[in-house]
Amino acid sequence: MQISIRQLSKSYGSVAALNAIDLDIASGELLALLGPSGSGKTTLLRAIAGLEPIDGGRIRFGDIDATELSVQERRVGFVFQHYALFKHMSVLDNITFGLRVRKRKYRPAREEIRRRGEELLKLVQLGGLEARYPNQLSGGQRQRVALARALAIEPRVLLLDEPFGALDAKVRKELRVWLRQLHDETGYTTVFVTHDQEEALELADRVVVMNAGSIEQVDTPEAILRRPATRFVAEFVERDAAGQYTAAHPPPPRTVHERVARAVRVG
Amino acid sequence: MGAIALPQLTRAPSRRRAMPGFGLTLGFTLSYLSLIVLIPLAALAINAAGLGVGGIWKVLTTSQVINALKLSFGGALVAAAVNAVFGSLIAWTFVRYEFPGKRALQAMIDLPFALPTAVAGIALTALYSVPTVPSPGQGWLGVPLEALGIKVAYTRLGVIVAMTFISLPFVVRTLEPVLEQVDRQYEEAAATLGATRWQAVSRIVFPALQPALLTGTALAFARAVGEYGSIIFIAGNLPNLTQIAPLLIAIDLDQHEVGAATAIAVAMLALSFAILFGINLLQTWTRRSERRTA
Numbered sequence: 001m002q003i004s005i006r007q008l009s010k011s012y013g014s015v016a017a018l019n020a021i022d023l024d025i026a027s028g029e030l031l032a033l034l035g036p037s038g039s040g041k042t043t044l045l046r047a048i049a050g051l052e053p054i055d056g057g058r059i060r061f062g063d064i065d066a067t068e069l070s071v072q073e074r075r076v077g078f079v080f081q082h083y084a085l086f087k088h089m090s091v092l093d094n095i096t097f098g099l100r101v102r103k104r105k106y107r108p109a110r111e112e113i114r115r116r117g118e119e120l121l122k123l124v125q126l127g128g129l130e131a132r133y134p135n136q137l138s139g140g141q142r143q144r145v146a147l148a149r150a151l152a153i154e155p156r157v158l159l160l161d162e163p164f165g166a167l168d169a170k171v172r173k174e175l176r177v178w179l180r181q182l183h184d185e186t187g188y189t190t191v192f193v194t195h196d197q198e199e200a201l202e203l204a205d206r207v208v209v210m211n212a213g214s215i216e217q218v219d220t221p222e223a224i225l226r227r228p229a230t231r232f233v234a235e236f237v238e239r240d241a242a243g244q245y246t247a248a249h250p251p252p253p254r255t256v257h258e259r260v261a262r263a264v265r266v267g
Numbered sequence: 268m269g270a271i272a273l274p275q276l277t278r279a280p281s282r283r284r285a286m287p288g289f290g291l292t293l294g295f296t297l298s299y300l301s302l303i304v305l306i307p308l309a310a311l312a313i314n315a316a317g318l319g320v321g322g323i324w325k326v327l328t329t330s331q332v333i334n335a336l337k338l339s340f341g342g343a344l345v346a347a348a349v350n351a352v353f354g355s356l357i358a359w360t361f362v363r364y365e366f367p368g369k370r371a372l373q374a375m376i377d378l379p380f381a382l383p384t385a386v387a388g389i390a391l392t393a394l395y396s397v398p399t400v401p402s403p404g405q406g407w408l409g410v411p412l413e414a415l416g417i418k419v420a421y422t423r424l425g426v427i428v429a430m431t432f433i434s435l436p437f438v439v440r441t442l443e444p445v446l447e448q449v450d451r452q453y454e455e456a457a458a459t460l461g462a463t464r465w466q467a468v469s470r471i472v473f474p475a476l477q478p479a480l481l482t483g484t485a486l487a488f489a490r491a492v493g494e495y496g497s498i499i500f501i502a503g504n505l506p507n508l509t510q511i512a513p514l515l516i517a518i519d520l521d522q523h524e525v526g527a528a529t530a531i532a533v534a535m536l537a538l539s540f541a542i543l544f545g546i547n548l549l550q551t552w553t554r555r556s557e558r559r560t561a
Contacts, residue, residue: 071455071459072459072462072463075461078455084450084456086457088475097457098460098461101462101463152460153460
């Protein structure tokens with residue numbers, strides 16, 4: 001689903017969280033919102049989901065004007081930073097929640113719901129864990145359950161808030177590769193928020209660099225590294241990764257998985 | 268290296284627990300409980316034993332006593348149920364919304380705690396009674412309700428009203444801190460998955476509150492069963508109709524019928540214990556399913 005955002009504004013008191021944002025997201029694209037904390041990236045993500053009331057502007061999902069639609073009507077898959085899995089429900093019940101709360105008219109039969117849940121569990125490589133509860137899962141597993149739960153409603157767009165923020169470094173790397181593969185398999189339009197430029201540059205088709213409620217640059221990772229549009233972008237992208245990530249020397253793929261992911265992305 | 272002598276282990280590491288002070292704290296807990304709770308209750312039981320089972324049974328099977336016990340426990344059950352519903356709503360409003368005067372309202376919730384129960388009783392009676400001669404400050408609610416055919420003062424309904432009044436804070440105060448812990452992110456997640464507001468509250472928030480709600484309701488129930496001061500004013504003293512069990516105890520004591528008073532007291536003790544024990548079991552059960560899931 002193609003998303004277009006026009007003149008999106010939001011302020012908290014006198015502080016502008018979003019400053020007349022214009023952004024077009026192509027169908028099937030994997031887009032990163034990159035910026036320091038307070039740059040408005042999470043506010044933008046939540047505004048797309050309808051979780052954050054906006055002051056002005058329009059949001060379109062394909063041919064639909066989504067600006068006035070409620071959260072429920074927007075049908076976005078949202079993965080929260082800390083996953084927000086329902087603690088008192090099994091993994092399967094979590095994943096199928098979005099199907100089970102539908103109006104009877106649109107609700108699949110019980111066996112069909114179960115089948116879809118199991119299918120999604122296999123997709124996120126957690127087959128056999130349907131009866132577990134969230135507290136019996138590792139961080140990486142929880143994240144994949146949250147993703148499966150978001151995918152269950154066949155969302156118009158998949159939104160992820162700091163998807164790897166709560167994981168340790170090793171798991172983070174693995175999940176990053178896996179998420180890229182999953183995206184390429186399923187083809188959902190995906191937007192994720194991160195403050196980690198390495199994550200944004202390695203994973204996304206295009207990166208939106210945000211600062212103080214405004215977009216500084218929207219471009220491919222290569223272009224952002226090679227031709228930073230503003231001083232802010234140049235400094236933000238180089239900081240931390242100094243020496244490792246420069247325009248002339250992009251990071252070498254480290255594992256077979258990453259090489260595959262890279263080939264998919266470049267190809 | 269090695270010039271400084273290290274302290275030597277003079278004792279083999281004993282069977283010490285990871286958390287020290289077990290003996291002391293358990294000893295203190297048991298002595299305190301004995302002194303404050305067990306000894307008075309044991310005295311009550313010994314006193315009643317003097318009557319013999321037959322004697323107790325004879326007291327308890329009089330219609331006046333049976334009706335009083337029914338009213339005490341039945342009324343408390345109704346009051347606790349009413350407060351479970353409305354107390355939850357109040358707690359929800361306090362935790363989730365900001366509005367002018369919230370502080371003052373929150374302080375008011377505690378009033379039934381702090382108020383001498385006789386004051387509450389007099390206030391309720393003045394409010395709900397129907398004065399024969401119109402008098403200022405009397406019957407503000409009693410007169411219009413009477414017009415609708417509802418009598419509160421000197422009826423069983425009045426008993427329930429008083430019980431509801433004094434036990435309200437328990438549900439509100441037990442739920443508030445737990446509700447504050449329920450992150451809104453869960454409701455947001457439910458909303459993005461298509462759940463209506465009602466579905467999010469009933470399927471996501473309510474299960475998280477359930478153990479606390481049970482505790483609060485149990486406390487409210489216990490308080491309502493034990494209430495005396497506020498009820499006797501609004502209930503009057505109509506045998507078989509508005510007499511509560513604690514009032515019968517007081518009457519018996521007044522007439523130097525210590526045996527009968529003790530028998531009723533023992534019955535209340537046994538019933539209260541059984542009910543609270545049942546609630547405890549229920550709680551362990553929900554908590555166990557909680558632990559499995561939390």
